[in-house]
Amino acid sequence: MKKMITILGPTASGKTPVAAHLAKAIGGEVISADSRQVYRRMDIGTGKDLKDYQVDGEPIPYHLIDICEPGTKYNLFQYQQDFFDAYQAIRSREAVPILCGGTGLYIEAVLKGYQLSPVPQNQPLRDSLEGKSLPELTQILQELKAKNGSNMHNKTDVDSCQRAIRAIEIETAIADSRGRENSNLEPPLLRTTVPPIDSLIIGIDIDRELRREKITRRLKTRLDEGMVDEVRHLLDEGIQPDDLIYYGLEYKFLTEYITGVLTYDEMFERLEIAIHQFAKRQMTWFRGMERRGFTIHWIDATMPMDEKIEKILEIW
Structure with missing residues (x-):
């Protein structure tokens, strides 16, 4: 039996609910593999959806979310250190680590066991x-x-x-x-100085058109839920616009809207296109992982949740 289960997929594929329901079924804890959900108060734009970590009224333990301040530059080196700390702690509790996210570089780096040295600013x-x-x-x-x-x-x-x-x-x-x-x-x-992680890898496979529909609908919902105010509050805290633009996608285009570079309609159109392109790039990365020797077991995103969990357990 594999020591860890990895749930990956493009944005809007429904990874997190699958990981949370799986954690409840097997006594697991979720380790996030999202390069932006590490930042506090960047909630709507990063799609944290922390309510997904409540399953049947029971909180599901999660890690590597809300661990650093906006404006800082979290990187792969730091992620590897934090991942291994969380992984070892979960294993010490005899729980199952469940890695879940869409940042392919982070996922591949920890599964392969790469140990990078920090690169200082030049x-x-x-x-x-x-x-x-x-x-x-x-x-x-x-x-x-x-x-x-x-x-x-x-x-x-x-x-x-x-x-x-x-x-x-x-x-x-x-x-x-x-x-x-x-x-x-x-x-x-x-230099590779740590062993690779023995993990079952599950991919959430979502039809391209359904994915596009969900992305557009989700973007409209997040804007209605106050995503513009979230970015405005970060700027009001004193975070520099360039530092928010660095995070890309929602934070890039919303900052440009708030600072008057873009109109609202321009912001929406460009952001929507950028998220669609991002999801496509994520899938390109995952297909690349398969070419590089990873076995990804793809399951249909539209399956009922209980069937998804049953299928994963069968493979596990």
Whole structure:
């Protein structure tokens, strides 16, 4: 029997309710694999839906949600450390860890057992990149990736200049480390020092058109529930607009609306398109995981919940 169960899928596929119901059925605890749900007070825009962690009136334990402040730059290195702390604590309680989320890079990194070293900010590099456009930064990043042969950084999620600069910073550090080491050796930044996690992987398979319909409906609902006010309150706290734009998607486009860069209709249209594109990129990543040797057992998102759980338990 696998030590962990991973539930993955694109946005709006219904991953979290499946993970929570599964946790109730087997005495598990959920570890989030979402790169933005780590931030406090970023609730509606990240789709935390904490009510999903209540099943039949019973709270389901969850981890790696609301663990750091908005405006900070949480990264893969920190996630790996926090994941292993949560994983070991859950195992020590003889409960089953259930990894659940849609950030493919985070999921793959912990399942493979990669241990990254933190990459500090390179201020001279940042100064040299200041003022460059996103297409220019993307071109620089692509050239660095080609040179490094890198695949550990999410090339599908560079949707702002800040993210692109950070990715360039990481790729530059990898290139520098290769320059100091024998070229036949793995660079220190990607040294594998922890074992992979033995996990059953379940994918929530949702029809493309249904996914698009759910994304649009969910976006309208979240706007009605106060997502604009959520972002406005973060700005009122003193968080810089560029720091919110860094988080992408809802926070990027809503910040641009609130600061007058976009009209409401422009914001909605661009955000809706961006979320559809994001879901497509997530599926591309998951299919890539399969090509890289992961076995993902796909189950139909439209199945009744009890049938989903029964199916997962059969596979487990």
